[in-house]
Amino acid sequence: MNHDLKERLFFLLLRLVTYSMVLVIGFILFDIVRKGLPVISLGFLLDAPRQSGAEGGIFPAIVGTFYLVIGTLIIALPLGIASAVYLTEYAEQGRFTQIVRMAILTLAGVPSIVFGLFGLGLFVIFCQFGASILSGSLTLACMVLPTIIVASEEALRAVPQSLREGSLALGATKWQTIRKNVLPYAVSGMLTGSILGIGRAAGETAPILLTAAAFYLPKLPTSIFDQVMALPYHLYILATQHPAAHKVIPMQYGTSLVLLTLVLGFSMSAILLRAYFRKKYRW
Amino acid sequence: MNELGFSDKAMRLLLLGAASMSILIVLLIFLFLGKEAIPFAEKPGLLALLDSRWIPVSFQQPRFGLLPLLAGSTLITVLATIFTVPLSICGAMYIADLASPLEREILKPFIEILAAIPSVVLGFFGLLVVAPFIKELFHLPSGLSALTGAVLLALMAVPTVISISEDAIRSVPLAYKKASLALGASQLQTMLRVTVPAALPGIVAAVMLGMGRIIGETMVVLMVTGNAGIITWQPAESVRTMTATIAAEMGEVPFGSVHYSALFWVGLVLLLITFGLNVIAQRVLKKYGMMQ
Numbered sequence: 001m002n003h004d005l006k007e008r009l010f011f012l013l014l015r016l017v018t019y020s021m022v023l024v025i026g027f028i029l030f031d032i033v034r035k036g037l038p039v040i041s042l043g044f045l046l047d048a049p050r051q052s053g054a055e056g057g058i059f060p061a062i063v064g065t066f067y068l069v070i071g072t073l074i075i076a077l078p079l080g081i082a083s084a085v086y087l088t089e090y091a092e093q094g095r096f097t098q099i100v101r102m103a104i105l106t107l108a109g110v111p112s113i114v115f116g117l118f119g120l121g122l123f124v125i126f127c128q129f130g131a132s133i134l135s136g137s138l139t140l141a142c143m144v145l146p147t148i149i150v151a152s153e154e155a156l157r158a159v160p161q162s163l164r165e166g167s168l169a170l171g172a173t174k175w176q177t178i179r180k181n182v183l184p185y186a187v188s189g190m191l192t193g194s195i196l197g198i199g200r201a202a203g204e205t206a207p208i209l210l211t212a213a214a215f216y217l218p219k220l221p222t223s224i225f226d227q228v229m230a231l232p233y234h235l236y237i238l239a240t241q242h243p244a245a246h247k248v249i250p251m252q253y254g255t256s257l258v259l260l261t262l263v264l265g266f267s268m269s270a271i272l273l274r275a276y277f278r279k280k281y282r283w
Numbered sequence: 284m285n286e287l288g289f290s291d292k293a294m295r296l297l298l299l300g301a302a303s304m305s306i307l308i309v310l311l312i313f314l315f316l317g318k319e320a321i322p323f324a325e326k327p328g329l330l331a332l333l334d335s336r337w338i339p340v341s342f343q344q345p346r347f348g349l350l351p352l353l354a355g356s357t358l359i360t361v362l363a364t365i366f367t368v369p370l371s372i373c374g375a376m377y378i379a380d381l382a383s384p385l386e387r388e389i390l391k392p393f394i395e396i397l398a399a400i401p402s403v404v405l406g407f408f409g410l411l412v413v414a415p416f417i418k419e420l421f422h423l424p425s426g427l428s429a430l431t432g433a434v435l436l437a438l439m440a441v442p443t444v445i446s447i448s449e450d451a452i453r454s455v456p457l458a459y460k461k462a463s464l465a466l467g468a469s470q471l472q473t474m475l476r477v478t479v480p481a482a483l484p485g486i487v488a489a490v491m492l493g494m495g496r497i498i499g500e501t502m503v504v505l506m507v508t509g510n511a512g513i514i515t516w517q518p519a520e521s522v523r524t525m526t527a528t529i530a531a532e533m534g535e536v537p538f539g540s541v542h543y544s545a546l547f548w549v550g551l552v553l554l555l556i557t558f559g560l561n562v563i564a565q566r567v568l569k570k571y572g573m574m575q
Binding site: 014090111120176210236256 | 502553557
């Protein structure tokens with residue numbers, strides 16, 4: 001039948017489009033793995049760059065990214081989780097809650113380079129932290145805060161109401177209830193959701209461009225007021241600003257692969273953890 | 284008992300304080316962008332921003348017209364949106380209505396991987412693979428063009444748009460579909476005439492959120508669009524966006540100079556545009572009850 005044929009053709013088109021996107025993603029990953037893998041060696045991972053990145057490794061950049069991620073985590077995680085607890089457990093529907101929600105949505109939409117400008121104006125210049133791990137982490141923390149809040153809220157809402165009611169009925173205060181009967185069951189969900197946000201922080205370039213990153217530092221940072229090297233920034237400079245950019249292409253692929261592995265590793269582990277915890281807690 | 288009541292109240296206040304931080308950060312963003320931008324409004328005056336050229340460093344008269352940057356951002360955003368919309372809607376329709384449950388479980392996270400790839404890696408891939416490919420394909424003098432940027436930005440926006448559109452399509456009440464099928468409509472007719480129109484507000488909001496991501500994206504455009512500060516509507520030409528301008532020039536300007544202040548104006552305009560897009564998208568989602 002003619003109509004039937006049209007339908008099947010259309011469905012085939014949808015399937016083709018969807019799978020071609022999958023193919024493109026596959027190709028990007030494949031290309032970076034294929035050309036990056038030969039570069040990866042212990043020396044590449046554990047040496048400092050030599051000859052402005054043309055030789056040696058990327059160890060300081062890995063360490064720098066690690067410091068920035070830890071810094072971001074320390075600032076954003078408690079703040080995000082506390083906000084989520086307030087919003088799900090305490091907040092009444094009203095003006096204030098509405099404004100908080102509006103603010104979170106606004107933050108989620110602010111372009112990363114604007115976070116960079118903001119970090120430059122507030123942390124680097126006004127607070128006089130200079131371009132440093134502290135400024136970079138604070139800037140990244142502001143950026144990932146909405147992700148962490150939304151993920152934590154979801155985890156808190158998944159805890160059945162009856163657990164709260166049981167505790168309150170036994171005479172526990174609100175905070176006791178939250179601490180003993182809600183948070184322990186939500187913590188896994190909050191962490192996995194937050195890992196996704198943290199992965200994003202590890203891969204961002206624009207916010208640290210103006211607040212933390214340096215292309216080459218002779219030694220590893222020793223305090224939170226030091227500048228750092230970071231993987232995304234290292235890759236950006238190697239690919240666009242390096243005087244012999246096409247000669248260091250293997251180094252670029254190697255750096256890409258390490259960064260990609262790190263970021264996707266975060267996401268994958270979050271997805272796997274989520275699946276594991278979903279099986280563990282079933283209400 | 285009293286002590287318990289006290290700690291309960293203290294905790295409540297502490298959490299309230301944490302929740303207020305988001306408001307504070309938003310206010311501080313506007314405040315500090317505004318603070319660094321004000322000197323420009325005093326000295327060359329705001330009219331200088333309407334110049335048709337952006338030549339921040341010049342021996343004669345530096346010019347700080349935002350128009351070429353706005354034009355660059357607009358061209359790239361429009362192109363990228365044109366690529367994103369059909370791809371995303373097809374993908375969302377397939378995943379929501381046609382894919383088997385197992386297929387969906389695999390496809391969704393796989394497409395979300397695309398969203399997790401850092402933009403600098405995508406920019407690097409664009410520089411080495413996509414730009415030469417586009418140069419060959421269209422016989423251009425250089426692959427660093429608005430088109431290359433738009434293709435890569437579309438890749439970045441697709442996961443966001445698919446994921447929200449798919450949610451919207453799946454949240455269409457099953458009764459609508461059943462009613463349509465019961466009346467003798469085919470599956471295709473039901474999808475095109477019932478499901479997708481019913482999910483349209485959600486899809487529109489998804490596209491707007493995707494556009495917000497595209498217009499605010501920095502590293503990809505900085506790396507692959509060539510950054511020529513001219514007003515053009517040719518996809519094959521090199522353009523310079525607002526985001527790339529800030530990223531490329533902020534590192535080199537003297538603190539407190541006119542140029543420095545002008546870059547904060549660029550940031551402010553960018554912030555207002557994305558803010559507007561987000562507010563409208565959220566309104567749409569809320570109005571049609573598609574907020575989670």
